[in-house]
Amino acid sequence: MSVQKVLELIKEKNIEFVDFRFVDLAGRAHHITLPATEVDADTFVNGVAFDGSSITGFRGIEESDMVMMPDPESVYVDPFTAHATLIVMSNIYTPDGERYERDPRSIAHKAEEYLQAAGVGTDAFFAPESEFFIFDDVRYESTMNSSSFFVDSEEAAWNTNRKEEGGNLGFKVGVKGGYVPVAPVDSQQDIRSEMVRLMQESGLRVERHHHEVATAGQAEINFRFDTLTKTADNLMKYKYIVHNVARQYGKSATFMPKPIFGDNGSGMHVHMSIFNEGTPLFWEKGAYANLSEVALNYIGGILYHAPALIAITNPSTNSFKRLVPGYEAPVNLVYSKGNRSAAVRIPVAAVTPKGCRIEFRTPDSTANPYLAFAAMLMAGLDGIKRKINPAALGYGPYDKNIYExxxxxxxxxxxxxxxxxxxxxxxxxxxxxxxxxxxxxKEFIENYVAVKRAEAKAVAIRVHPHEYGLYFDC
Known part of the structure; x- marks a missing residue:
């Protein structure tokens, strides 16, 4: 959409405010809102100033002035505000007009530029399957003398004897018993459908929604693939809508990988493919899973670099509470067709040449999508460049249940x-x-590692409630 089209949309939709957004290192959105009367073509040329020193992992106070440069291709109408508001995603620049090297969205753009410069293809397509929980009650604290969390859901397995309902109505979701049951076991059909409706109104092409495996309200909504940066934008939109619809229903949604113990966590399985001027490069009929050598080399790059890659695709201490065997977590660095116990799965059901893709199942939604998708692409491209053969390195294929x-x-x-x-x-x-x-x-990586080390240390030095059960009577 051109700048002129955006300005026409503001008039057509009687937009009162324009919300300019950027994404920080952790993948959280931030915004500054301007009255629509203050937005014109010059706004898209000069940008919107903000204080970078107040954003974790950005700049020090001595060089804090930064600029959001709006992307007119990313606009959509906010479905939640009382006053008609247009949302615009932005890239971050320094005051002298340079693209900011720590801006996640700019890194995503640079990865797409590198794909073309490398001569491999013209487009990398991504499709994340981002799972989440919808809770009725969320409470937590971490102080000097107290540490606890509590979540609850009316459909949770632990509530089969709850009396607060005015007479328990039953039909709770058992542990690992939540995969696609109908109502009344699935009590969240309407809330997910409302999420889908607003996603569609906001420009997302949604393919399906359903209850997921875990008890206590685990859900999944799938939207259509797109190119790298656009898909990251779409995932930010997706999470914004999920969070706010849940709030409207008096509930709370979380993309935290492991919010409850003893059941499946929430992943973000990412489907990827590369095209060259409309021609799919991952397809070769008759080969293993109909995968081309380019696709196998891409898989080789993902698996070879996976330990480093996971610092970006699974960047929280909680991520590693999910990455344990036994809960469908893809902890095994191998590839396979149709096998969900492998880190890389190749979907084979009803797949056409254009639909041929690989699925990296390890990531979760604590990842910044711009950084995660860019890092995955760079790993895959390195595999193509170096012709990494995953089979020769012992990465499979494994076509049986690895857990057995x-x-x-x-x-x-x-x-x-x-x-x-x-x-x-x-x-x-x-x-x-x-x-x-x-x-x-290199400077970005060093800064990223420092920020994440601080998070890991913050968790490691705190007393855990389970330690009282293990050690208090020593």
């Missing part, structure tokens, strides 16, 4: 890092593939 392999067989399979610190160690040891084409800079 013998201990001896499992020794041959690499696993994901066990903690955020281990993943950050891997990233420090293996980051050059990210800096090709100056997509990520």
């Amino acid at each position: 392999l013998s201990d001896e067989e499992k020794k041959e399979i690499r696993s994901v890092p066990g903690t955020l610190d281990e993943a950050l160690n891997a990233l420090e040891a293996d980051f050059e593939f990210l800096t090709e084409g100056n997509v990520f800079t």
Whole structure:
């Protein structure tokens, strides 16, 4: 959409305010709102100033002036505000007009530019499957003398004897019993449908929605693939709508990977493919899973760099509460067709040449989508550049349930890092593939690692409630 079209849309929709947004290092959106009467063509040329020193991981106070440069291709009408508001995603620039090297959205753009400069293809397509929980009650605290959390859901397995309903109505979702049951077991059909309706009104092409495996309100809504940066924009829109519809229903939605113990966590399985001028590059009929050599090399890059990659695709301490065997978590660094116990799965049901893709199942939604998608693309492109053969490196294919392999067989399979610190160690040891084409800079990686180390330390030094059960009577 051109700037002129955006200005016409403001008049056509009687827009009162324009909300300019950018995304921080952690993947959270921030915004500054201007009255529509103050927005004109010059706004899209000169941008909107903000204080970068107040954003974690950005700039110090001595160089805090930064500029949001609006992207007219990203606009949509906010479905929640009382006053008609237009949302515009922005890239971040320094006051002297340089693209800010720590801006996640700019890094995503640079990854797309590198794809074309490398001569591999013209477009990289991404489609995330971002799972989430919808809770009725969320409480937590972490102080000097107290540490606790509490979540609740009317459909949770632990509420089969709850009396607060005025007589328990039953039909609770059992542990690991939540995959696509009908109502009344699935009590959240209407809230998900409302989310979908608003997503469609906001420009997302939604393909389906359903209850997910875990008890206590786990859900999934799938939207159509798009190019890298556009998909990251779409995921930000998706999460914004999920969070706010839940709030309208008096509930709270979270994309936290492991908010409850003893059941499946929430992942963000990411489907990827590369096209060249409309021609799919991952398809070769008759080959293993109909995958071309380009696709296998891309998989090789993903799996070879996976320990470092996971520091960006699974960047929270909570991520590693999900990445444990036994809960459909893809901890095994192998590839397979149709096998959900592998880190990389190749969908094979009803797949056409244009639909041929790979699915990286390890990521979760604590990831900044701009950084995560860019890093995945850079890993895959490195695999193509170096012609990494995943089979030759022992990454598969494994077409049986890996969790049922013998201990001896499992020794041959690499696993994901066990903690955020281990993943950050891997990233420090293996980051050059990210800096090709100056997509990520060494300075960015160092700053990113420092921010994430601080998060890991903040968790590690705090007393955990379970430690009282283990050690209080020592």
